[in-house]
Amino acid sequence: MLVNPKSPATTRTIDAEAQAAAQILGLRMDVLGASTEDEIDAAFATIVQRGAGALLVTRDAYFNSRRAQLIALAARHRLPAIYDRREITMADGLMSYGINNFDMYRQAAIYTGQILKDAKPADLPVQQPTKVELVVNLKTAKSLGIELPTSVLLSADEVIE
Helix, strand or coil: CEECCCCCCCCHHHHHHHHHHHHHCCCCCCCEECCCHHHHHHHHHHHHHCCCCCEEECCCHHHHHCHHHHHHHHHHCCCCEEECCHHHHHCCCCEEEEECHHHHHHHHHHHHHHHHCCCCHHHCCCCCCCCEEEEEEHHHHHHCCCCCCHHHHHHCCEEEC
């Protein structure tokens, strides 16, 4: 799992929950931190050296800005990687599982409209994302030599061919 140690979203709780999930699945999971371009390169070198079978890239604005680097490194090392944003999968990442950013923006626009019509922001309920989506890029899977199970493809909200 790749995390940005400088991000406030990176917490020991997330690390612990991911480790617990890996343990339940009988997997070993290493957590590597990167917050610069060079650290991302070094993290991939470590990942390859340790013989990792896959990579989970955590939700982080910096990682989103470095998506081309992440995708290129995953392809070069033939490493299956899952990301949090559909945009990364659309840019040739293997797959993504995360909240639907467009739904969040739509909800923000609705709230903006309500506030402009004199609603008090404090009176509007706090809302959590309600849609999580799985997006799979078959072209990338083929280039990595991966045949995804039919169950994954059927579960996907979108399959890019």
